[in-house]
Amino acid sequence: MMADTSSKKDRRGFLNDALRTTSVIALAGAGGFLAGRRSEGEPMVWQLDPDQCIGCGHCATYCVLDESAVKCVNCFDMCGFCDICTGYFEMNYLALDTAAENQLCPTGALVRKFIEEKSGQRFYEYTIDVPLCIGCGKCVIGCALMNGSLYMQVEHDRCVDCNECAIAVACPTQAFHRIPASQKEILKRRAEAVLGARGRRMMREAGDDAGMYREGAELLERALTQRRWRQQQRSASTASSEPEGTARDA
């Protein structure tokens, strides 16, 4: 009887040891495999595609942060510097001034600054006071009536990188994507074009100015990164048999 139990115990112990060793090897294998996958890319962060964004306002309300990590950005190279800015003023404004009742922005985060007057036209610069912006997208919808230079972006110095972004779940057009951390942003295709053109122009006109040449090259690279990402997205979505909603160009 005694011998029986101890041999049973030995068998059990041996089985446990074997299973444990197998598990350790399996875990090591899985770790190695995943680490290999890692070398194919780099950490991913959440970002939204402004071409897909409809300014629904979910970014302001669904973010787990009290003050959303999504903020408005102005691409000045797409901006008309309009006096009557549809992103700045309420549809039925009383006067073209900075009074709160005339502003579209609920927090006064869009700052209007006079630049110059040329042949009877007054031009204003519109910048975002980032700490005030709540990412409601009201100005984005307004601006979309004209040039669409105002667009939303996840600010990665604020974003806590939830494993599943709560805004991405709620987003009605599924505009949120995981992108490589170094890419930081997703530009509108139009912005990609104008920034790329500006980069090329700067490089052309730089002459002896090495600093300007470098800045131009950086800008061009920024635009090219966007193009590469878009191409990757397109090939990925055609690989899964079907293009995404907005993936086709004219």
Added chain:
Amino acid sequence: MSPIARASDLIPVPDFTEYQVPISMPPAPDHPLWEWFNVSLLLVALIAASYIALVNRSRRAMFLLTVAALIWFGFLYEGCICAIGSIQNVVLAAFDSSYAIPVTVVLVFLLPLVFTLFFGRVFCAAVCPLGAIQEIVAVRTVRVPSWLDHALGLFPYIYLGLAVLYAATGTAFVICRYDPFVPIFRLSGDVNMLIFGGALLVMGVFVGRPYCRYLCPYGAILAVLSKVSKWHARIPPDECIKCRLCEDSCPYGAIELPSTPPSREDRPPERRRLAAMLALAPLLVIGAAGLGWLMTVPLARLDHNVRLAERIHAEDTGQVEGMTDASEAFRNTGQPKEELLAMVADIRSRVRWFAILLGAWTGLVVAVKLISLSVYRRCDEYRPDRARCVSCARCYWYCPGEQVRLGLIDDVSELVDLETLEAKPTS
């Protein structure tokens, strides 16, 4: 309609005399070193929990570690990435080559598994913030009836299967979406999950660790690995004298009692039952796989495009009135409905295979449970059930042997009358 506005559609940037048109730059992301700091803290906490559970055996130390983990990994770190959620990152990385998984996430996933293989579920004991918040409220626990405990205990495995299904198809990270405690740690979040989390905490006062025992998919993996762990917490420091003092000390019903072997006349029916369960197992697996196949359509509904297509169909056939943001945005893109429907068909066919596997997995889980319940397991002493025990260190104090080890008494006979113990049968 092209989404790219043509240059002629735009109001041009004015030709300024002096003003330089600025360029907006995106802010830089957080430093990745931060993640490494947290991984090393996780490692330190795991080592500390193992030491306390197996060597130091102090409930007080374990409790302090639990509180520290709750404060740091819970309220300060605010939850992401956690080991429970990392299951999905690992699965997504395995199925989607365009998703790059950070090494830190791989480590967060693997470290607790490796520690469990050697020391038992010490991660659950005092490192996991979700476990910690429930551990602290578990003060008036009642014993869950055995049948209910076994039945509810199957859910984590099914939930694990679901989470793998949705992560593998790239549909959603359900573990994160339905995480009850992270909204509490962040003091903000989806109100339904806040209510769910609050309800679980209230329930946790009476039923110890309801999330860990009946939901946590990571706990399901740990429970399996813990069964073959090299070392594991033992209630008595040396010999068990079967004094029964520890019997009710476990709030999680994880103490196995000494068993009595089935009597000679009971054995044939027991054997027949085991044979029946073994015969039933393949039927269960196949039947459940079929059920999974039937569940394809509802399971695929978590996907955004599937819901969108169903909404558009309902709008077109007049079943619902008005448009949602999503359906309106889809109509504005001018994409033909047929393309969306083709995409949905594609998603469903992808989900179908996983649904069949999920069904088979569920059947397997039930079958294994039925078989394991039909097998007599010999147990000579009061010992923690390795799968269910989270090494919280509560039971040690109740053991007279432990009091001797601590030098509080000289001999166990000071606490228990050994002679009456001998006389009384233990069951």
